[in-house]
Amino acid sequence: MSTCSAFETDVRIESKDLIADGVVALTLREADGRPLPRWAPGxxxxxxxxxxxRQYSLCGDPGDDHRWRVAVRREPGGRGGSLEVHDHLxxxxxxRVRGPRNHFxxxxxxxxxxxxxxxxITPILPMVAAAEAAGARWGLWYAGRRRSGMPFLDDLAAYGERVSVHPRDETGxxxxxxxxxxPRPDTLVYCCGPGPLIEAVTKRCAAWPPQSLHVERFAAGSRTEPAVDAPLEVVLARSGRTVAATPDRSILSAVEQAGVPVLxxxxxxVCGTCETFVLDGLPDHRDSILTEAERRANDRMMIxxxxxxxxxLVLDL
Structure with missing residues (x-):
C-alpha cells in the first residue's frame, strides 16, 4: 500500500456524548454533507x-455512509490526544480526519x-453486529476496571448471555x-485492549491453529528477537532518490528529510498509516500490525x- 494518498476531509461534530465514566463518543458528519467512505468492522x-x-476505531453502523462514530477514553497520562478531545472539542x-484504514x-x-x-470494545462492537447478521456463533468476554467505566453496556445487553461482562472490582x-x-479449529479469536490482556490471550492461543488469533494493540508489543540496526540504503523507486537510514534514524525520518511525501x-x-510496498530487499519487521503470514510475504512494511x-531496500515511494 503506497502511503502517498488517502481520503482526507473535514468533518463536523454532530454530537459529543458522555457514554461511561471518562469516555465520550463523537458522532461525525462530513462538513459539506457529502457521503463518507464505507468501512468494515475493525x-x-x-x-x-x-x-x-490519533487513531480511533469506528464503532458505529458500517451501513451509515453519512455518520462516523468513535469513542475516546480520557487518558491523563497519555500523549495529549484524548485530553484535546475531552477538554476542547x-x-x-x-x-480534519483521514481514513478509514483497516488492519483488523x-x-x-x-x-x-x-x-x-x-x-x-470499540472495534469489537461492530464485529459482534456483523457476526450476528452473518448467523455465526459467537461470544463476547468484556473486561474493565469498573462497570461504570465500561462503554456500550446498554448496546450489548440486547445480546443476552452471549455477552459476559467482567468488571474487575465485581468478578475479577x-x-x-x-x-x-x-483449541477450536472452526473458531477465530479477536482481541483488543491493553497490552497485558493481549499478551495473556496470545500466550494461551499458542496451541491454537495458525491464524486463529487476531489482535489490535493500543501500543507497540514487545520484541524478543534481536533488531538489525546496521546502516541502510533506501531506494525510493517512484521518486528516483536514494536516502540513508542510519542506526539512529528511522526509514520514515530519512524519507521525510529527503522531502518525499509520506503519510x-x-x-x-501500531496504526498502519505509513505502510509501504517493498519492491526489493528483506524487511526486519518491528511493527505490531502485520500477521506472521504478512511478514513472511515481505512485500510491505511499516517504515x-x-x-x-x-x-x-527498494520501496514504492
Whole structure:
C-alpha cells in the first residue's frame, strides 16, 4: 500500500456524548454533507487535532455512509490526544480526519470468540453486529476496571448471555485458561485492549491453529528477537532518490528529510498509516500490525519502526 494518498476531509461534530465514566463518543458528519467512505468492522480513522494525530476505531453502523462514530477514553497520562478531545472539542466543531484504514478485519468463520478490555470494545462492537447478521456463533468476554467505566453496556445487553461482562472490582479477571484452553479449529479469536490482556490471550492461543488469533494493540508489543540496526540504503523507486537510514534514524525520518511525501501518524508501528510496498530487499519487521503470514510475504512494511535484514531496500515511494 503506497502511503502517498488517502481520503482526507473535514468533518463536523454532530454530537459529543458522555457514554461511561471518562469516555465520550463523537458522532461525525462530513462538513459539506457529502457521503463518507464505507468501512468494515475493525477500521479506524485518524483524528487530526492540531499537533496531535490519533487513531480511533469506528464503532458505529458500517451501513451509515453519512455518520462516523468513535469513542475516546480520557487518558491523563497519555500523549495529549484524548485530553484535546475531552477538554476542547465541542458539538459543531470542525476537525480534519483521514481514513478509514483497516488492519483488523473480521474474517469469515463459523464461530468467534471476542475478547475486549476497556476501550478495546470499540472495534469489537461492530464485529459482534456483523457476526450476528452473518448467523455465526459467537461470544463476547468484556473486561474493565469498573462497570461504570465500561462503554456500550446498554448496546450489548440486547445480546443476552452471549455477552459476559467482567468488571474487575465485581468478578475479577476473565478466566482465560478455561475460555481458551481448548483449541477450536472452526473458531477465530479477536482481541483488543491493553497490552497485558493481549499478551495473556496470545500466550494461551499458542496451541491454537495458525491464524486463529487476531489482535489490535493500543501500543507497540514487545520484541524478543534481536533488531538489525546496521546502516541502510533506501531506494525510493517512484521518486528516483536514494536516502540513508542510519542506526539512529528511522526509514520514515530519512524519507521525510529527503522531502518525499509520506503519510504517518503514530511512529510506533501500531496504526498502519505509513505502510509501504517493498519492491526489493528483506524487511526486519518491528511493527505490531502485520500477521506472521504478512511478514513472511515481505512485500510491505511499516517504515516508522521497521528496518532491514539486507543493506539495501527498494520501496514504492
Amino acid at each position: 477500521a479506524h480513522i485518524d483524528l487530526m487535532l492540531g499537533e496531535h494525530t 465541542r458539538a459543531d466543531d470542525v476537525v 478485519p473480521l474474517r469469515p468463520a463459523a464461530r468467534y470468540l471476542f475478547i475486549a478490555g476497556g476501550i478495546g 479477571r476473565i478466566d482465560l485458561d478455561t475460555l481458551l484452553g481448548d 504517518s501518524a503514530c511512529a510506533e508501528g 516508522c519502526v521497521s528496518r532491514s535484514h539486507t543493506p539495501r
